[in-house]
Amino acid sequence: MFTLGTYQVHFLTFWCFLKVKRKDRWRNGSKKKFQSQVDRETEFLDVQESDQKLNFKLKGPEGEIQQGTCRYLIGAGGAHSAVRKSLGLKFEGGDYNNEFMLGDVHVKSPQRMKGLHAFFTKEGILAFFPFDDSGNFRVIYGDFKNFDAAKKDLTLEELQFKVDQVGPKGIVLSDPSWLSRFRIHHRMAPCFQMGSIFLAGDAAHIHSPIGGQGMNTGIQDALSLCFKIYLNLRRGAPFELLKGYEQERLPIAKDVLRATDLATQFALSNSLSTRMVKKWLLPFLIEHTPLQKKMAETISQLAISRRDQKIRSNLKIQYP
Numbered sequence: 001m002f003t004l005g006t007y008q009v010h011f012l013t014f015w016c017f018l019k020v021k022r023k024d025r026w027r028n029g030s031k032k033k034f035q036s037q038v039d040r041e042t043e044f045l046d047v048q049e050s051d052q053k054l055n056f057k058l059k060g061p062e063g064e065i066q067q068g069t070c071r072y073l074i075g076a077g078g079a080h081s082a083v084r085k086s087l088g089l090k091f092e093g094g095d096y097n098n099e100f101m102l103g104d105v106h107v108k109s110p111q112r113m114k115g116l117h118a119f120f121t122k123e124g125i126l127a128f129f130p131f132d133d134s135g136n137f138r139v140i141y142g143d144f145k146n147f148d149a150a151k152k153d154l155t156l157e158e159l160q161f162k163v164d165q166v167g168p169k170g171i172v173l174s175d176p177s178w179l180s181r182f183r184i185h186h187r188m189a190p191c192f193q194m195g196s197i198f199l200a201g202d203a204a205h206i207h208s209p210i211g212g213q214g215m216n217t218g219i220q221d222a223l224s225l226c227f228k229i230y231l232n233l234r235r236g237a238p239f240e241l242l243k244g245y246e247q248e249r250l251p252i253a254k255d256v257l258r259a260t261d262l263a264t265q266f267a268l269s270n271s272l273s274t275r276m277v278k279k280w281l282l283p284f285l286i287e288h289t290p291l292q293k294k295m296a297e298t299i300s301q302l303a304i305s306r307r308d309q310k311i312r313s314n315l316k317i318q319y320p
């Protein structure tokens with residue numbers, strides 16, 4: 001094994017990683033709190049706009065076609081969004097060829113593992129992101145080799161093999177709650193609004209999970225858009241306000257795509273110069289306080305301000 005750099009990153013100590021099951025509990029909790037209705041096993045098929053109304057078609061659990069109308073529609077169906085497709089919008093960008101493995105697992109290590117650990121090796125990159133202080137981690141391995149679509153689902157044994165191969169000695173993985181083999185993409189819709197139809201989350205933009213920005217960006221899309229729709233429907237704010245959604249969120253998504261693309265290309269590059277930067281410069285830079293602050297602000301997206309401030313203050317409304 002040829003380890004290029006091994007270090008602990010201190011600036012992300014406030015970072016919060018949540019397991020998938022916990023996210024589901026939140027979803028169910030908020031559903032009860034806000035009395036919203038979720039129709040399970042119901043598929044959105046198509047939408048057409050006529051007479052300033054949106055006519056949509058759904059397929060129910062028994063395959064029955066349901067039709068309805070609505071004033072606004074938000075396409076939040078993820079990367080393969082049917083709403084985006086029914087608008088005929090392209091999903092412009094590209095793919096990375098590399099294979100990635102992910103495991104939400106328990107990690108037993110001979111050395112104390114606290115905080116985020118990253119290992120750059122000549123085979124690929126290995127990172128451990130802590131969920132808590134009791135040894136539960138998200139383990140991600142990015143291989144310099146190409147993704148092979150014919151490979152079967154990832155097993156714990158395969159992930160353990162990679163950790164043994166490129167990580168520190170003596171680490172034992174167990175109790176997986178999620179295992180996944182995937183490849184990553186960077187793509188974005190050219191616009192996030194067409195009339196009364198909007199795109200949010202992965203339906204509008206997808207990028208490398210480096211930096212854990214995907215869900216953050218999607219949640220902020222949803223907050224911005226739903227708040228504007230609320231102001232329009234309940235507080236008499238003009239329809240113009242809704243145009244602010246794309247003006248506000250599209251440049252942010254573009255920046256996230258650009259930054260995560262750069263970081264991913266750097267992380268996946270195995271050239272001599274990037275290996276030297278990873279080994280000598282990165283550990284030094286990451287200890288540098290102003291850079292830590294800048295990275296923490298960028299990754300947490302706390303530095304983002306909203307441009308509808310004036311309209312909100314005229315309506316005397318604060319964010320919930």
Ligand SMILES: Cc1cc2nc3c(=O)[nH]c(=O)nc-3n(C[C@H](O)[C@H](O)[C@H](O)COP(=O)(O)OP(=O)(O)OC[C@H]3O[C@@H](n4cnc5c(N)ncnc54)[C@H](O)[C@@H]3O)c2cc1C
Nearest residue numbers: 042043044076077078082201202209212213214215216218
């Ligand atoms: C391996 C991996 C690891 C990741 N790790 C992180 C991380 O650590 N941190 C982070 O912030 N982000 C991470 N992400 C990204 C994050 O998962 C996504 O950004 C986020 O889930 C996007 O949420 P979404 O609601 O927009 O889309 P999705 O989570 O894809 O949800 C879309 C929903 O719409 C439903 N749907 C789709 N089509 C239809 C239809 N026609 N009709 C009805 N329903 C439909 C789907 O069933 C699904 O429930 C990761 C992604 C991957 C692939």
